[in-house]
Amino acid sequence: MELTISILDKTHQRNNFECGRPALDHYIKKQASQDTKRDLAVCYVLCRKDEPEVIGYYTLSSHAVARSEFPEELARKLPYLEIPTVLLGRLALSSSYQGKGLGEFLLTEALNRCAKLGNEMGILAVTVDPIDEDARRFYAAFGFIALPGSGRMFMTIKTIEEELPGGDQEKP
Incomplete structure (x- = not known):
């Protein structure tokens, strides 16, 4: 199965998307294009080559985290x-x-995209807000670290560059 990742557009079919989490289903069906139009987030979709049905997606947006939310050993090195x-x-x-390695592929692709952005502008880390404990375990398995006092997790761009496969990883 040959897969492609592209930015969501009106040609992508998403009305039948179901992942088992209603909030994520609703987002791709009803809000993702609005967020993209408003420059609030970019939604990247995973599809089979030459087929418009969305089989997975992720969103990226700029963000800032208070220095005080980072672990002390990292925060003391940060000047802002x-x-x-x-x-x-x-x-x-x-x-x-699900269960075919595509979630891991999507995450790795997103992180590598962020690392490339990090080479073009100042980005210390990628943050996530896990939707539930299953998501928290998923991100932790990839090396995400909890931000103390919040439900967020993070991984530094440096860690992504040093530990994850490059952008040319093979698709499952």
């Missing part, structure tokens, strides 16, 4: 009160494609 990050706001995979 607000630290630039990228927010990986949502990541979802259609239920019929």
Whole structure:
């Protein structure tokens, strides 16, 4: 199965998307294009080559985290009160494609995209707001670290560059 990732546009079919989490289903069906039009987030969709049906997606947007939210050993090295990050706001995979390594592929692709952005502008880390405990375990398995006192997690761009496969990773 050959897959492509592109920015969501009106040709993508998403009305039948179901991942098992109603909030994520609703987002791709009803709000993702509005966020893109308003420059609030960019939604990247995973589809089979030459087919418009969305089988997975993730969103990226600019974000800032207060220095005080980072672990002390990192925070003391940071000179600013607000630290630039990228927010990986949502990541979802259609239920019929789960368990095939595509969630990991989507996450790795998103993180590598963020690392490339980090080479072009100041970004310390990628942050996520896990939707539930399953999502928290998923991100933790990839090395995301909890931000003390919040439900957020983060991974530095440096960690992404050093530890994750490059942008040319093979699709499952």
